[in-house]
Amino acid sequence: MRSDQGTNTAVTCFYFDFAARKEQSATSMLGSVLNQVIKGMGRIPEEILWALQEQKRVVSGRKPRLADIVKMLQLITSSQHTFMIIDALDECTAVQQFWLFDSLKEILEQSRGARIFVTGRLHIRAEIENRLAGRVISVSVSPTRNDIVRFLRVRVREDQTPDAMDEILEADILENISGGISEMWVAVVMLTIPSYLIG
Numbered sequence: 001m002r003s004d005q006g007t008n009t010a011v012t013c014f015y016f017d018f019a020a021r022k023e024q025s026a027t028s029m030l031g032s033v034l035n036q037v038i039k040g041m042g043r044i045p046e047e048i049l050w051a052l053q054e055q056k057r058v059v060s061g062r063k064p065r066l067a068d069i070v071k072m073l074q075l076i077t078s079s080q081h082t083f084m085i086i087d088a089l090d091e092c093t094a095v096q097q098f099w100l101f102d103s104l105k106e107i108l109e110q111s112r113g114a115r116i117f118v119t120g121r122l123h124i125r126a127e128i129e130n131r132l133a134g135r136v137i138s139v140s141v142s143p144t145r146n147d148i149v150r151f152l153r154v155r156v157r158e159d160q161t162p163d164a165m166d167e168i169l170e171a172d173i174l175e176n177i178s179g180g181i182s183e184m185w186v187a188v189v190m191l192t193i194p195s196y197l198i199g
Contacts, residue, residue, distance in 0.1 A: 009081040012036040016091040026099035027066045034069050070103045077111035090120035101131035148178040
């Protein structure tokens with residue numbers, strides 16, 4: 001997280017990892033964003049301190065619930081610009097995506113300072129556009145075949161067993177993988193539009 005106190009701006013990020021799907025939820029994702037924002041603040045607002053202390057008193061210091069985190073983020077982003085970068089959203093489970101979209105929509109509706117940048121593969125695009133209707137601009141980003149070949153060459157040369165591959169096998173790998181993978185690597189970049197600019 002980067003916080004620029006001169007311009008009162010925070011930048012946070014969260015990466016969804018397929019291998020950690022069971023542990024990564026809407027609550028943990030937005031909780032991480034909240035934690036990053038708070039750590040970068042010079043002074044934590046009294047309302048946020050009170051809410052966090054209240055949570056510690058309830059049920060033996062249970063962690064804040066999703067609704068509580070959303071309210072705290074609404075409060076913070078109403079007084080400072082906050083950029084939330086969410087990478088690989090398509091790796092989040094469908095159930096958690098549902099809760100996350102609802103939460104992001106609530107934050108955007110109440111917070112003029114919130115901006116969200118989301119990346120994911122193409123199949124997530126329709127869901128984002130549907131759930132955050134009128135609030136997003138989407139841009140498709142797809143690697144060229146040359147990009148993929150360059151990436152594969154680097155990885156092949158990092159191989160710890162160089163004798164296991166000759167030039168013919170390397171060429172075969174580059175040809176077959178680069179030819180079939182480009183459609184899978186399409187990313188969708190979603191940029192939120194401030195609510196006051198929506199006509």
